[in-house]
Amino acid sequence: xxxxxxxxxxxxxxxxxxxxxxxxxxxxxxxxxxxxxxxxxxxxxxxxxxxxxxxxxxxxxxxxxxxxxxxxxxxxxxxxxxxxxxxxxxxxxxxxxxxxxxxxxxxxxxxxxxxxxxxxxxxxxxxxxxxxxxxxxxxxxxxxxxxxxxxxxxxxxxxxxxxxxxxxxxxxxxxxxxxxxxxxxxxxxxxxxxxxxxxxxxxxxxxxxxxxxxxxxxxxxxxxxxxxxxxxxxxxxxxxxxxxxxxxxxxxxxxxxxxxxxxxxxxxxxxxxxxxxxxxxxxxxxxxxxxxxxxxxxxxxxxxxxxxxxxxxxxxxxxxxxxxxxxxxxx
Ligand SMILES: NC(=O)c1ccc[n+]([C@@H]2O[C@H](COP(=O)([O-])OP(=O)(O)OC[C@H]3O[C@@H](n4cnc5c(N)ncnc54)[C@H](O)[C@@H]3O)[C@@H](O)[C@H]2O)c1
Numbered sequence: 001x002x003x004x005x006x007x008x009x010x011x012x013x014x015x016x017x018x019x020x021x022x023x024x025x026x027x028x029x030x031x032x033x034x035x036x037x038x039x040x041x042x043x044x045x046x047x048x049x050x051x052x053x054x055x056x057x058x059x060x061x062x063x064x065x066x067x068x069x070x071x072x073x074x075x076x077x078x079x080x081x082x083x084x085x086x087x088x089x090x091x092x093x094x095x096x097x098x099x100x101x102x103x104x105x106x107x108x109x110x111x112x113x114x115x116x117x118x119x120x121x122x123x124x125x126x127x128x129x130x131x132x133x134x135x136x137x138x139x140x141x142x143x144x145x146x147x148x149x150x151x152x153x154x155x156x157x158x159x160x161x162x163x164x165x166x167x168x169x170x171x172x173x174x175x176x177x178x179x180x181x182x183x184x185x186x187x188x189x190x191x192x193x194x195x196x197x198x199x200x201x202x203x204x205x206x207x208x209x210x211x212x213x214x215x216x217x218x219x220x221x222x223x224x225x226x227x228x229x230x231x232x233x234x235x236x237x238x239x240x241x242x243x244x245x246x247x248x249x250x251x252x253x254x255x256x257x258x259x260x261x262x263x264x265x266x267x268x269x270x271x272x273x274x275x276x277x278x279x280x281x282x283x284x285x286x287x288x289x290x291x292x293x294x295x296x297x298x299x300x301x302x303x304x305x306x307x308x309x310x311x312x313x314x315x316x317x318x319x320x321x322x323x324x325x326x327x328x329x330x331x
Pocket of ligand 1: 007009011031032034042061062063064084085086088102103126129179180181182184
């Protein structure tokens with residue numbers, strides 16, 4: 001029996017695969033290695049984070065393409081799915097909404113159909129804190145309304161949750177949606193603030209600071225997220241008709257995976273400067289469309305049900321990222 005991981009060459013997918021292999025699971029990983037950011041980084045994650053492993057098989061395939069997905073699975077029996085593949089990034093969704101419709105809407109449907117056909121024991125899928133939009137009340141809880149997305153990316157993540165709910169209702173499929181809050185750390189994504197700050201500070205270039213750096217984010221370290229994904233995978237929602245986090249009475253739960261510690265962007269910048277040993281030059285810019293002012297996760301339900309316990313503060317995680325970045329980028 002294998003676990004299917006989609007987006008396995010991604011920032012979160014690669015270390016999740018590694019952790020599952022480390023505990024003796026068999027993993028089939030799928031990724032289409034698209035060029036949203038450098039493919040070399042995705043290949044390097046496959047080689048270095050996962051590495052060659054007898055219990056790991058990688059297939060380069062588009063999960064929105066049903067035939068390609070069926071072919072990727074031929075000869076493998078899967079009993080659980082960790083669906084992390086998606087077109088990510090808030091800002092890119094303003095320029096290229098169709099990429100999001102393809103991977104996040106059509107692709108999500110194909111994964112739901114796959115889960116139904118294979119009658120999997122559990123489908124864990126990635127949602128996002130962006131579903132909350134610019135909420136009036138913090139911290140954000142899974143029961144808050146999420147009907148006012150600020151970006152098309154957020155709209156597709158909200159759609160993922162309601163599509164999953166319909167499959168939970170129709171077919172009793174056990175599913176857990178995880179709303180990740182600004183994940184950062186080694187092997188991260190070049191389109192995210194921390195990488196862009198690191199790249200520019202080492203090049204002696206000014207850092208773009210939107211909204212005076214006053215936006216707050218509940219930054220969550222990659223190791224904590226990996227532990228949360230695996231804890232969720234091991235605990236499919238019960239078939240008991242009880243109300244689950246997020247409000248479903250079917251086998252479908254929604255959890256925030258954050259750090260419960262919102263930090264201003266300007267603190268992130270200061271930590272990058274200290275870790276890099278350089279004084280940041282700041283380029284103040286207005287707030288960008290699609291951006292929310294603040295995120296802060298209520299992680300009470302994840303602590304209670306999953307034993308999720310994020311342990312990495314920003315002043316530990318940022319130097320760990322910068323150390324890794326120096327080696328990777330050769331700076
Ligand atoms: N990193 C964060 O801060 C964050 C926050 C909230 C939600 N998320 C969600 O978590 C998940 C993982 O994010 P990540 O940061 O690892 O992103 P990532 O872009 O590094 O990884 C996603 C992977 O999916 C692959 N992919 C995209 N479309 C595909 C398709 N149609 N077929 C096959 N592979 C495809 C990409 O090539 C990529 O390697 C995504 O669903 C993302 O939306 C991430």
